[in-house]
Amino acid sequence: MPLPVPVLPEGVDPAWLPPAAFRAVGGRRTLIRGSGPLAETVHGEVAEACLRFGGRVVRDTEPEGVAHDLVLDLGGADDPELLGEEGFTCAREGGTTTVTAIGGRGLLYGLFHVVRLGEAAFTGERARETHHPALALRMLDHWDNVAAHPVMGQVERGYAGGSLFWEDGRARRDLERVRAYGRLLAACGINALAVNNVNVHETEAHLLTDRIGEVAAIADVLRPYGVRTHLSVSFAAPVVLGGLPTADPLDETVRGWWAKATGAVYEAIPDFGGYVVKADSEGQPGPFAYGRSHADGANLLAAALEPYGGTVHWRAFVYDHCQDWRDRTTDRARAAYDHFVPLDGAFAADAVLQVKHGPIDFQVREPVSPLIGAMPGTRLAVELQVTQEYTGQQRHVCWLGPMWSEVLRFRHRPESSVGDLARGGLIAVSNAGDDPFWTGHPLAQANLYTFGRLAWRPDADPGGILDEWIRLTFGPGPEAAGLHAVLDGSWRTYEKYTAPLGVGFMVQPGHHYGPSVDGYEYSPWGTYHFADRDGIGVDRSVATGTGYAGQYAKPWAELYESPDTCPDELLLFFHHVSYGHTLHSGKTVIQHIYDTHFEGVEEVEEAREAWDSLAGLVDPVRHARVAERYEEQLRCAREWRDQINSYFLRKSGVPDERGRRIY
Numbered sequence: 001m002p003l004p005v006p007v008l009p010e011g012v013d014p015a016w017l018p019p020a021a022f023r024a025v026g027g028r029r030t031l032i033r034g035s036g037p038l039a040e041t042v043h044g045e046v047a048e049a050c051l052r053f054g055g056r057v058v059r060d061t062e063p064e065g066v067a068h069d070l071v072l073d074l075g076g077a078d079d080p081e082l083l084g085e086e087g088f089t090c091a092r093e094g095g096t097t098t099v100t101a102i103g104g105r106g107l108l109y110g111l112f113h114v115v116r117l118g119e120a121a122f123t124g125e126r127a128r129e130t131h132h133p134a135l136a137l138r139m140l141d142h143w144d145n146v147a148a149h150p151v152m153g154q155v156e157r158g159y160a161g162g163s164l165f166w167e168d169g170r171a172r173r174d175l176e177r178v179r180a181y182g183r184l185l186a187a188c189g190i191n192a193l194a195v196n197n198v199n200v201h202e203t204e205a206h207l208l209t210d211r212i213g214e215v216a217a218i219a220d221v222l223r224p225y226g227v228r229t230h231l232s233v234s235f236a237a238p239v240v241l242g243g244l245p246t247a248d249p250l251d252e253t254v255r256g257w258w259a260k261a262t263g264a265v266y267e268a269i270p271d272f273g274g275y276v277v278k279a280d281s282e283g284q285p286g287p288f289a290y291g292r293s294h295a296d297g298a299n300l301l302a303a304a305l306e307p308y309g310g311t312v313h314w315r316a317f318v319y320d321h322c323q324d325w326r327d328r329t330t331d332r333a334r335a336a337y338d339h340f341v342p343l344d345g346a347f348a349a350d351a352v353l354q355v356k357h358g359p360i361d362f363q364v365r366e367p368v369s370p371l372i373g374a375m376p377g378t379r380l381a382v383e384l385q386v387t388q389e390y391t392g393q394q395r396h397v398c399w400l401g402p403m404w405s406e407v408l409r410f411r412h413r414p415e416s417s418v419g420d421l422a423r424g425g426l427i428a429v430s431n432a433g434d435d436p437f438w439t440g441h442p443l444a445q446a447n448l449y450t451f452g453r454l455a456w457r458p459d460a461d462p463g464g465i466l467d468e469w470i471r472l473t474f475g476p477g478p479e480a481a482g483l484h485a486v487l488d489g490s491w492r493t494y495e496k497y498t499a500p501l502g503v504g505f506m507v508q509p510g511h512h513y514g515p516s517v518d519g520y521e522y523s524p525w526g527t528y529h530f531a532d533r534d535g536i537g538v539d540r541s542v543a544t545g546t547g548y549a550g551q552y553a554k555p556w557a558e559l560y561e562s563p564d565t566c567p568d569e570l571l572l573f574f575h576h577v578s579y580g581h582t583l584h585s586g587k588t589v590i591q592h593i594y595d596t597h598f599e600g601v602e603e604v605e606e607a608r609e610a611w612d613s614l615a616g617l618v619d620p621v622r623h624a625r626v627a628e629r630y631e632e633q634l635r636c637a638r639e640w641r642d643q644i645n646s647y648f649l650r651k652s653g654v655p656d657e658r659g660r661r662i663y
């Protein structure tokens with residue numbers, strides 16, 4: 001039976017799958033060959049499109065002589081090894097476009113490929129192309145709590161309403177919208193999802209055992225879209241849930257407890273993906289309490305998952321969050337490398353070390369984590385943050401495609417890029433919630449889509465992905481150029497009006513929205529800028545600083561070591577310099593701060609005008625929501641400009657050489 005396309009609740013935005021995106025497919029004659037659950041998903045999609053646009057779809061065979069515009073052929077490919085479960089081929093010859101695949105996911109991805117091509121899929125001839133994902137795991141982590149947390153709310157660092165999965169203290173009874181979410185994820189290539197926060201609170205700990213049925217219900221609706229379900233678990237589960245006196249990873253009863261609990265999980269969810277663990281980090285329990293290593297901890301869970309082919313994703317976000325700002329030797333940026341490099345080679349094959357892309361915490365500008373280049377004997381996954389915790393919280397337009405692309409193309413050593421090293425997958429913290437636009441800011445949908453497509457091909461051109469998203473979401477009309485312009489430079493604009501030259505933070509403590517230059521300066525979190533009357537920045541050189549620069553391979557270690565060679569945009573991440581220090585750009589640090597903050601606000605003003613000019617061209621509800629958010633972005637950008645410029649004018653005593661009014 002074809003699987004019906006999910007019905008969106010009234011008022012929910014169709015995001016990048018509006019009915020119009022299916023016009024080219026829906027107006028044609030399609031033959032689908034093959035069987036299995038995902039073939040039914042594909043059939044349902046094509047049938048719905050045909051109902052709307054007048055085409056026709058048949059299954060398996062038809063009388064001789066009937067021509068098809070599109071053949072979706074599951075099992076028909078002649079190079080199964082190359083294609084794998086997720087790959088597909090696409091060709092057009094003699095008036096027929098043919099997609100072949102070996103696995104159901106491949107067929108579904110092939111269909112969405114044809115949808116993306118639109119009319120172009122049905123014109124002229126097309127040489128056979130083979131598509132398959134560069135990374136096998138393309139995953140979202142949802143930082144969703146079942147019960148609302150008193151400080152963090154329901155979704156930790158969520159800016160799009162409540163959770164898509166959990167409501168009134170349990171899994172939603174109506175999971176139709178979750179099904180629609182799975183469909184959107186499949187259309188950009190995402191194939192795995194963790195349904196709860198990595199900070200596992202008491203209620204959520206029970207999802208592993210007595211509440212696994214709720215997770216299974218979610219897994220059931222995601223499965224037809226090729227999305228496997230994962231769960232964040234507490235390292236202390238044997239104590240908290242099992243009543244054992246210890247969670248020591250080398251204790252036999254603890255190992256037995258995990259084996260049994262995991263067996264029960266697989267009974268409920270046979271294709272369960274595995275566990276995500278945040279251990280010994282920001283107060284979460286972990287192996288350190290028992291004098292054991294993180295490899296011991298990860299291997300305990302890997303052993304429990306191994307019989308079923310599951311994976312443990314063990315996060316490398318481990319650092320001292322009880323630091324004293326006077327202590328200049330402890331450096332949070334060093335922490336992940338210092339903790340994990342000595343363990344390279346000690347992790348089991350089913351353990352994946354999940355590393356944030358930067359050494360600190362998803363700032364608008366950070367160097368690429370040196371840990372990613374220093375673990376050749378470990379399966380690594382790279383973690384991005386699609387939710388915009390530090391990049392405008394989905395009230396500001398900040399399209400992160402260019403930043404992620406820079407990270408993924410970065411080469412610690414010439415032979416491999418970060419995209420190549422992420423053998424354990426690309427993972428991102430999701431920005432979606434139960435908001436009618438999914439992501440709060442309608443233009444933040446572009447970040448979610450871009451993440452999926454970059455996980456499929458980390459070396460893809462982000463600008464091309466942006467255009468794809470615009471075409472699907474808004475149609476092929478004249479507004480495309482305006483939309484591209486609004487989004488394309490938005491990350492650099494955001495960087496201009498916030499923390500300068502890679503120094504990071506300067507946000508309001510707790511919620512992290514809006515400026516507070518010294519908000520974290522004397523706190524225990526290890527995120528300092530060290531500004532005083534003479535200068536600013538963190539000395540992370542080997543010669544005189546924390547030694548962090550030495551965690552990189554050459555040539556990076558040398559390049560970052562000296563302020564003369566360090567790239568401007570990272571200067572204050574690596575060095576403490578005077579306000580009069582001259583950048584490669586020819587400007588002094590202080591003048592750079594003034595100029596970028598004025599420019600940043602001007603760029604937001606221009607972007608807002610560009611958006612205004614699209615009124616009448618884009619859907620009015622969407623237009624109004626974005627326009628409203630631009631008001632807030634502009635207000636907040638001015639606040640950033642004024643606070644930062646005033647602070648540094650006062651500290652340095654150096655006037656703006658252009659004599660502009662500061663505050």
Ligand code: GCW
Binds near residue numbers: 143362
């Ligand atoms: O970015 C920080 C956030 C925390 C988050 C933590 C993490 C889930 O401020 O809210 O906790 O990172 O990545 O674990």
